[in-house]
Amino acid sequence: xxxxxxxxxxxxxxxxxxxxxxxxxxxxxxxxxxxxxxxxxxxxxxxxxxxxxxxxxxxxxxxxxxxxxxxxxxxxxxxxxxxxxxxxxxxxxxxxxxxxxxxxxxxxxxxxxxxxxxxx
Amino acid sequence: xxxxxxxxxxxxxxxxxxxxxxxxxxxxxxxxxxxxxxxxxxxxxxxxxxxxxxxxxxxxxxxxxxxxxxxxxxxxxxxxxxxxxxxxxxxxxxxxxxxxxxxxxxxxxxxxxxxxxxxxxxxxxxxxxxxxxxxxxxxxxxxxxxxxxxxxxxxxxxxxxxxxxxxxxxxxxxxxxxxxxxxxxxxxxxxxxxxxxxxxxxxxxxxxxxxxxxxxxxxxxxxxxxxxxxxxxxxxxxxxxxxxxxxxxxxxxxxxxxxxxxxxxxxxxxxxxxxxxxxxxxxxxxxxxxxxxxxxxxxxxxxxxxxxxxxxxxxxxxxxxxxxxxxxxxxxxxxxxxxxxxxxxxxxxxxxxxxxxxxxxxxxxxxxxxxxxxxxxxxxxxxxxxxxxxxxxxxxxxxxxxxxxxxxxxxxxxxxxxxxxxxxxxxxxxxxxxxxxxxxxxxxxxxxxxxxxxxxxxxxxxxxxxxxxxxxxxxxxxxxxxx
Numbered sequence: 001x002x003x004x005x006x007x008x009x010x011x012x013x014x015x016x017x018x019x020x021x022x023x024x025x026x027x028x029x030x031x032x033x034x035x036x037x038x039x040x041x042x043x044x045x046x047x048x049x050x051x052x053x054x055x056x057x058x059x060x061x062x063x064x065x066x067x068x069x070x071x072x073x074x075x076x077x078x079x080x081x082x083x084x085x086x087x088x089x090x091x092x093x094x095x096x097x098x099x100x101x102x103x104x105x106x107x108x109x110x111x112x113x114x115x116x117x118x119x120x
Numbered sequence: 121x122x123x124x125x126x127x128x129x130x131x132x133x134x135x136x137x138x139x140x141x142x143x144x145x146x147x148x149x150x151x152x153x154x155x156x157x158x159x160x161x162x163x164x165x166x167x168x169x170x171x172x173x174x175x176x177x178x179x180x181x182x183x184x185x186x187x188x189x190x191x192x193x194x195x196x197x198x199x200x201x202x203x204x205x206x207x208x209x210x211x212x213x214x215x216x217x218x219x220x221x222x223x224x225x226x227x228x229x230x231x232x233x234x235x236x237x238x239x240x241x242x243x244x245x246x247x248x249x250x251x252x253x254x255x256x257x258x259x260x261x262x263x264x265x266x267x268x269x270x271x272x273x274x275x276x277x278x279x280x281x282x283x284x285x286x287x288x289x290x291x292x293x294x295x296x297x298x299x300x301x302x303x304x305x306x307x308x309x310x311x312x313x314x315x316x317x318x319x320x321x322x323x324x325x326x327x328x329x330x331x332x333x334x335x336x337x338x339x340x341x342x343x344x345x346x347x348x349x350x351x352x353x354x355x356x357x358x359x360x361x362x363x364x365x366x367x368x369x370x371x372x373x374x375x376x377x378x379x380x381x382x383x384x385x386x387x388x389x390x391x392x393x394x395x396x397x398x399x400x401x402x403x404x405x406x407x408x409x410x411x412x413x414x415x416x417x418x419x420x421x422x423x424x425x426x427x428x429x430x431x432x433x434x435x436x437x438x439x440x441x442x443x444x445x446x447x448x449x450x451x452x453x454x455x456x457x458x459x460x461x462x463x464x465x466x467x468x469x470x471x472x473x474x475x476x477x478x479x480x481x482x483x484x485x486x487x488x489x490x491x492x493x494x495x496x497x498x499x500x501x502x503x504x505x506x507x508x509x510x511x512x513x514x515x516x517x518x519x520x521x522x523x524x525x526x527x528x529x530x531x532x533x534x535x536x537x538x539x540x541x542x543x544x545x546x547x548x549x550x551x552x553x554x555x556x557x558x559x560x561x562x563x564x565x566x567x568x569x570x571x572x573x574x575x576x577x578x579x580x581x582x583x584x585x586x587x588x589x590x591x592x593x594x595x596x597x598x599x600x601x602x603x
Contacts, residue, residue, distance in 0.1 A: 007484070015439060015483040016446070017476055018464035026473075027480055033539050034481060038428035041497050044504070051499030052506060054330050055316050055555030056580060059362035087356065099223045105453035112448050117459045 003032040127289050128339065129195055129346040136183055136194050143176035143183075143194035147238055150196040154240065154287050162262050163272075163281040165201050167241035168208045172196075175238045182236075192350055193236035198288035200279045201242040202249050203334070204323035205229055208239075212325050213247040213257040213275075216470030217451045226323025227358065228292060228334045228351040235350045240288055243278030247472045248442065249294055249327045251275045252302060252544045255535055256474040263531070266308055266571060270528040273303030276337070280307040283337045290347050291337045295558075296328050297430050298523075298548025300335050304560040305523035305573025310590065311337050312344050315581050316555035317362035319348075320355030328437035329360075331430075331552050341591040344559075345369035348583065364581050372584035373591035378412025380589060383516030387423040388547055394526045400572040401522045404563040407597055408520065408589065416516045420508040423550055425501050430549040431542055432485050432498035438475075439482030445470060477538060502553050509554040513579040518589055521547050523560040523573030547575060557583045561590045563597070 008028045012019045019027065101107040106114075127146070135141040151169060158164050179194045199205060202212045204222035211217045225233070233239065246256035254262040254277025262277040264270040265285035272281040276293030280303035283291050293300040295313040304311020312335040319334045326332060336347035352366040384405060389398060409415055447453035447466035454469050456462030471479070485494035512519055525546055534541045551558040556577050563574035574593070578586030 003484075008480070011480050011484045011487065014487060015479050016443075016460070016463045016467055017471075017479065018468040019476075020468075023473075023476070027477060030477060030538055031481060031484065034431065034542075035484075037539055038432060038494070038498075041425055041428050041501055044422075044425065044501060046497060046500040046504075049500040049503050051496055052503040053499060054360070055506060055553075056362065057360075059317055059364055059581070060360055061363065087359070095223055100449070103221060103223065103450050105447060105449075105451070114448055115456060115459050115462055 001032060002035045003028055126339065127196075129192060129289070129343045132194050132289065133189065136179070136189065139183065143179035143238060144173065146194055146196060147172050147176045147240070150240055150288065157265075157285055157287055160263065160268065161265060161281050161285060161287075162260050163243055163278040163285065163287060164198065164241045165211060165213070165244050165259055165278070166209045168205070168239055171207065172238045172240055175233065175236070179236055179238070190234070190236035191346060192232060195237045195289050196240050197232055197237045197347075198240050198243045198279055198282045198291040199229055200245050200276050200291070200293050202245060202294055202325045202327070203229055203292060204325065205239070205242065208242060210242065210325070211259070212249070213245045213259060214470065214472065214475065215258045215452060216445050216466070220451050222323070224323060226334075227320035227355045229323065231351050232292070232347075237350075243276070243282055243291060245278055246275035246299075247475050248325070248438070249275040249296055249299055250438070250474050250478055252298065252541050253529070253531075253534065254278065254303070255531065256472060258472055261531055264306060264528050267528065267569070269530055270570070271306065271531055273306030273524075273528060275299040275303075277303050279337050280304055280309065280311065283307070283339060284309050289338070290343055292334055292351070293337055294324060295333050295335060295552065296331045296434060297552050298545045300333075300337070301523050301548050301558055301560040301573065301575060302545065304337060305571065305575075306528035308562045308565070308571030309337055309339055310341055310344050310562065310594075311335070311560045312348060312583075312587075313551070313558045314348060314352060314583055315362070315557045317360050318557070318581065318583065319351050320358040320361045322355055322357035326441040328434040329441065330437060331434060341373055341561075341587055341594050342370065345373050345587050345591075348587075362581065367584045369584055369587050373587050375588050376412070377408075377589050377592045380413045380518060380585070381416050381516040382408055382413045382589075383416045383418040383512050383519045385418040385420040385423065385512070385519060385521060387420050388521040392525050392543075392546070393522060396566040397522050397524070397526060397572050400564040400566070401574055404574040404593070404597070405520055408593060411592055411596055413589070418512050418515065418519065420512060420550070422501065422504045422508050426505055426550045426553060427542055427546055429498045429501045429505065429553060430545070431481065432494050433502060433553070435478040435482030436485045436495050437482070439479045439486065442471075442475070442479055474538070505550055506554045509551075509556055509577070517579075517585060519577040521575045521577070523547060523575040527566050527568070527570035527572060551577050556580055557586055559586055559590050561593055
C-alpha cells in the first residue's frame with residue numbers, strides 16, 4: 001500500500017479540500033491504484049536527461065526583441081527558454097475594477113469582502 | 121430552404137451569395153434542430169440566440185450591400201464551455217462556475233466572430249475538461265448521437281455530439297490528452313488538435329497549461345482547414361503562442377499525397393486494441409498506401425509510459441491552475457467562519473469527484489518528498505517521448521495509429537474505475553506530451569455500426585500535411601458523414 005489515510009488527509013489539507021469520510025476512503029484506494037500504475041516509470045534510466053517543462057519554447061521567440069538566435073526551432077538551453085517570449089514592457093488597457101467586481105460573489109467596491117483573516 | 125443540402129462552410133457561402141438562404145434563416149434552422157434534439161443529447165449547456173442573431177444580421181447586411189463576405193460568414197458554430205465568451209455563461213461543466221459570465225472572449229472565439237461565424241452556444245464537457253467520456257459533467261452526461269446508449273467521448277463530448285448530430289456546422293473543442301480526437305473518433309467526425317502554440321490559449325480556462333490546445337470539430341476536412349486557418353496564429357495575449365506563419369490550409373489540402381512516408385508504430389497495435397478497430401485502421405492504412413503513400417514500420421519505445429507521464433504532469437499542472445477557485449473573486453462561494461473554512465467548503469461543494477481526484481493526485485506528486493520521484497521523473501520521461509517523435513519524423517512525414525483502443529463504450533461502463541478510464545487515452549496522450557498536431561479522421565465502422573477513428577500525427581507545425589493526407593483519405597474513402 002502506497003497511500004495511507006494520513007496521506008490523503010495531508011494532501012486534502014494542502015489542496016484546501018474538506019473531504020467527507022466516504023471520500024477519504026474512496027480516494028485512498030483510487031490514488032493507491034493510480035500511483036502503483038505510474039510506478040512503471042521507475043523501469044527507465046533517466047540519468048542525464050533534462051526535464052521537459054515546456055515543448056517548443058523556441059517557436060515563441062520574438063525575432064525583434066530576442067538575443068542572437070532567431071531560428072524557430074527547439075530551445076538550446078535553459079536561458080533561451082526563459083527569455084524566448086519576453087515582450088516589450090508597454091502599458092495596455094485591461095479589465096476595469098468595475099467589470100471584475102461585478103462578477104464577484106461579495107463585492108464591496110473597490111474590494112472583495114472575505115471572512116475575517118487577521119485576529120486583533 | 122433545402123434540408124437535403126449538407127451545410128458546410130462552402131455550401132453556406134454559396135447559398136448566402138446566391139441569396140438562397142439568409143444567415144438569419146440558417147440560425148433559425150439550427151436553433152430549431154437544437155430544440156428538437158438537445159433534450160435527448162444534452163450537447164449544449166447554454167444557447168446565445170441574441171448574439172447569434174446580431175451576428176447573422178451583420179452577415180445579411182453585408183450580403184444585401186454586396187460586400188465581400190468574411191471567411192466563415194453565417195457559419196453556425198458551437199463552443200466548448202471551457203472557452204470564455206463575453207456575456208455568455210461559461211461553466212467548464214462545473215458547479216463552481218455555475219453562475220460565471222466572463223467579461224472577455226477567448227482569442228479563438230474573438231477570431232471566429234471576426235470571421236463572420238454565428239456562435240450558437242456553449243457545449244457540455246467533462247468538468248474542467250477532465251475525462252474521457254463526458255460523464256464527469258456537473259450538468260449530466262452527453263449521449264452519442266450515433267448510439268444513444270454510448271458515450272460521445274470526452275472531454276469535448278458536447279462539441280463532437282453537436283456537430284455529428286447536425287446541431288452545428290463546426291464546434292471548438294479543447295484537447296489536453298485526447299479530448300478533441302477521442303470524441304471525434306467516438307462520434308465519427310474529423311477532429312483536429314493543432315500543434316502546441318499554434319492556436320492562442322488566451323481565454324481558455326486552464327486545465328494543464330503545457331498541454332492544453334484548442335481545435336475544431338467539423339464534418340469535412342475542408343471545413344476543418346477553414347476553421348483552423350481562422351483561429352491559428354500568434355497572439356500577443358498568449359506568451360506560448362508561436363510566431364510561425366500559418367499556411368493556406370485550404371490550398372494545401374488539395375495536393376496529391378503520392379510519395380508521402382507514413383510511419384506506423386507497431387507499439388500502437390499491441391494488446392488491448394479491439395480486433396474490429398484494428399481491422400478498420402489497417403484497412404485505412406492500406407487505403408493510404410493505395411493513394412501512393414509509403415508505409416514505414418516504426419518503433420516508439422516509450423509509448424507504454426505515456427499514460428503515467430501524462431497523469432502526473434496534467435494533474436500537477438491542474439492542482440496549481442485550479443487553486444484559483446477559492447470563492448473570493450468569481451464563481452461559487454460557500455460561506456465559512458474563517459477564510460480557510462470558506463476556501464475548503466467552496467472547493468468541497470464546487471468540485472466534482474474526478475476534479476478532486478486529479479487535484480489530490482497532482483498535489484501529492486508536487487508535495488515535499490515526492491516531487492523528484494513523480495513530477496521531475498515524469499518531466500524527464502516526457503523528454504524521451506518527445507524524442508521518440510523527433511526520431512520518427514526523421515524517417516517519415518506522418519504517423520498513423522488508431523485514435524482509440526475501442527469504439528465508444530456504454531454510459532456507466534467505466535465510471536467505477538478511474539484507472540480504466542485513463543487507459544482509454546493510451547494512443548492520444550503521446551502526441552499531447554510531444555506537442556505535435558494530431559487529427560482523428562473517420563475510418564469506417566464496426567459491425568455494430570460504431571465509428572472508428574484513424575489518428576494521424578504531423579510534425580510540429582505540420583498541420584498542412586496532416587490535413588492534406590486526411591483530405592485525400594476522405595475523398596478516397598468516402599467516410600465523411602453529412603448531418
